[in-house]
Amino acid sequence: MNHWLVVPIILPAFAATALLIGARDNLSRQRSVGVVTVLALLVTSIVLLVRASDGPSSYAIGNWPAPFGIVLVLDRLSAMMVALTSCIALAAVLYAINGWDARGKHFHVLFQFQLVGINGAFLTGDIFNLFVCFEVMLIASYGLMLHGDGAWRLKAGFQYVTLNLIGSSLFLIAVGLIYAATGTLNLAHLAARLAVLAPGDVALLRTGALLLFAVFAIKSAIVPLHWWLPGTYGAASAPVAALFALLTKVGAYSILRLHSVAFSDDAAGVSTALSTLLMPAAVITLAVGAIGVLASRSMLELAAYSVIASMGTLLLAGAGLEPRQLAAALYYMLHSTLIGAALFLLVDVTAAGRGRAGDRLTPARRMPYAGAMGLLFLLAAVASAGLPPLSGFIGKLAILDSLRSTSMATIAWTVILTSSLLMIAGYARAGSTLFWATNDEAKAAVDAVSARPPLAPVAIVAVLIGLTAALSVFGGGAMTVLEATAREMATPSAYIDAVLRKTVSQVP
Numbered sequence: 001m002n003h004w005l006v007v008p009i010i011l012p013a014f015a016a017t018a019l020l021i022g023a024r025d026n027l028s029r030q031r032s033v034g035v036v037t038v039l040a041l042l043v044t045s046i047v048l049l050v051r052a053s054d055g056p057s058s059y060a061i062g063n064w065p066a067p068f069g070i071v072l073v074l075d076r077l078s079a080m081m082v083a084l085t086s087c088i089a090l091a092a093v094l095y096a097i098n099g100w101d102a103r104g105k106h107f108h109v110l111f112q113f114q115l116v117g118i119n120g121a122f123l124t125g126d127i128f129n130l131f132v133c134f135e136v137m138l139i140a141s142y143g144l145m146l147h148g149d150g151a152w153r154l155k156a157g158f159q160y161v162t163l164n165l166i167g168s169s170l171f172l173i174a175v176g177l178i179y180a181a182t183g184t185l186n187l188a189h190l191a192a193r194l195a196v197l198a199p200g201d202v203a204l205l206r207t208g209a210l211l212l213f214a215v216f217a218i219k220s221a222i223v224p225l226h227w228w229l230p231g232t233y234g235a236a237s238a239p240v241a242a243l244f245a246l247l248t249k250v251g252a253y254s255i256l257r258l259h260s261v262a263f264s265d266d267a268a269g270v271s272t273a274l275s276t277l278l279m280p281a282a283v284i285t286l287a288v289g290a291i292g293v294l295a296s297r298s299m300l301e302l303a304a305y306s307v308i309a310s311m312g313t314l315l316l317a318g319a320g321l322e323p324r325q326l327a328a329a330l331y332y333m334l335h336s337t338l339i340g341a342a343l344f345l346l347v348d349v350t351a352a353g354r355g356r357a358g359d360r361l362t363p364a365r366r367m368p369y370a371g372a373m374g375l376l377f378l379l380a381a382v383a384s385a386g387l388p389p390l391s392g393f394i395g396k397l398a399i400l401d402s403l404r405s406t407s408m409a410t411i412a413w414t415v416i417l418t419s420s421l422l423m424i425a426g427y428a429r430a431g432s433t434l435f436w437a438t439n440d441e442a443k444a445a446v447d448a449v450s451a452r453p454p455l456a457p458v459a460i461v462a463v464l465i466g467l468t469a470a471l472s473v474f475g476g477g478a479m480t481v482l483e484a485t486a487r488e489m490a491t492p493s494a495y496i497d498a499v500l501r502k503t504v505s506q507v508p
Contacts, residue, residue, distance in 0.1 A: 002059060008044055008119040012037060012115040012116045015034070016113045018033065020109050024109075030101070034111060035090075035093055038089045041089065046083065048082060048083070049082075052078070055494055055498070056499075057075075059073075059074075066189060073124070073125035076485035077489060084246070088243060088337060091242060101239075106143065111144065118250060120136065122250070127178065127186075127258075130254065135168060144243070160228055163228050164218075173211060174212040175212075178190070178209065181204040187257070187261045188500050202269075206273065210277075217251070221308050223285040226308050229308060230305065230308075233307070238345050239345070248311055249333060252314055255318065256489070259318075260321060260489040264490075279412075282311075282318075283316065283412065285309075287418075288309075289310070292308060293305045298358075299350060299360075300347055302347075302427070303343040303346075306340065306423070313419075316403065316408075317332065317402055326489055327486040328398035332399060335391040335392055335468055335471055338391075338464055342380055345464070349454065353367035366435075374435040377435070381430075384427070385423040387424065390468050391468045391472045391475065392468070394471075398479070400412075
């Protein structure tokens with residue numbers, strides 16, 4: 001019995017509860033439990049990744065079979081996302097224990113609950129439970145974003161909460177419409193029911209589905225629903241912002257999951273409508289993100305708009321269900337999540353060395369460890385902008401190649417190449433200001449700055465950037481695995497069969 005499948009959800013849930021009850025006033029104990037839990041999650045995710053290669057499998061909570069009970073589903077895609085979550089979470093929690101977690105009382109509790117929501121969203125096989133996981137994830141993110149106090153965090157938090165309350169309301173309305181039209185919310189069962197959908201329910205289903213995708217567009221920061229991201233990520237602490245790099249990917253994952261399972265046969269024209277809307281939205285998102293990178297006034301803005309640009313690039317390929325496009329989108333998802341997390345941590349380390357100038361792109365005193373930080377920034381810029389030899393280049397090349405035969409090929413190529421040029425210019429401007437345009441007469445000159453870089457935070461950033469390099473070195477093997485994942489997504493019959501006919505019992 002694949003009991004491993006439920007571990008990524010219950011392990012952080014138990015850890016959060018234990019921290020809240022038994023270690024709320026003991027920071028060292030909280031740190032130990034937090035790090036050990038994330039390490040255990042990483043081991044579990046590797047086991048699941050290996051098991052997913054044998055094909056999709058499901059787990060019925062409480063031994064209630066689908067579609068009546070809560071069902072978790074493991075396939076190559078969900079296993080990959082849980083493993084990615086574990087990697088980013090480990091980097092974030094190790095970074096946080098260098099001081100950020102001491103600025104509030106319940107950082108590690110909220111961090112673990114955040115992992116419950118994220119992993120639950122990746123593993124659930126039911127739309128309503130996806131909503132529940134979104135709410136767990138969002139409630140934890142509210143607390144994490146406000147961690148450390150400050151009026152500016154409170155203002156950004158209010159905007160973030162307000163937008164997500166609207167999104168949650170739309171989510172519930174969409175769930176109600178889909179259930180009214182089909183009588184089910186289980187993804188596999190929904191795919192089966194759509195084949196015999198009554199003509200009178202088509203409009204109801206299409207409305208619910210498109211509302212649902214609008215909610216995921218908010219989570220994915222697709223233009224024009226992107227405006228919350230720069231302020232929210234800019235207000236969050238560095239390790240929280242690094243973990244938040246996963247939140248937009250949860251939205252993208254949800255789009256791909258519903259697109260490839262529930263609506264794979266273009267029932268009620270939902271997939272066609274989605275592709276028609278998603279492609280131009282992705283183009284505009286990429287363009288806005290690249291312009292934002294070029295016009296950024298701070299490193300935080302630079303990192304935030306890089307995330308927006310990456311979402312546009314990812315969804316350009318993800319808009320279709322052709323396996324080559326999906327494989328390219330998945331490769332770019334891995335790359336952009338790793339480099340996005342690295343960028344937010346790099347911003348914090350760099351800002352700490354610039355005194356009062358912080359992360360603002362203005363001349364300041366030369367950092368005592370400018371050489372090391374400049375090299376890390378260069379590598380991050382190369383990866384993010386899509387220059388060789390790092391994984392951003394391979395990802396964009398794969399996306400360009402996969403889009404050659406589509407009707408949007410000319411527009412997609414033009415926007416991707418132009419946006420890459422704009423991002424290169426934006427990163428070059430930022431790098432020259434941070435590491436070359438020094439001003440020893442500035443106020444920052446009187447700040448006391450350590451002559452040595454903080455070794456642990458710098459090492460964590462270097463490891464994340466190193467993972468993007470590894471993704472390049474082993475790009476051929478990674479693409480082989482991702483192509484198998486894409487083929488599994490493009491033929492969802494195995495997923496549906498695993499849920500409806502091979503539900504794994506909890507009872508041995």
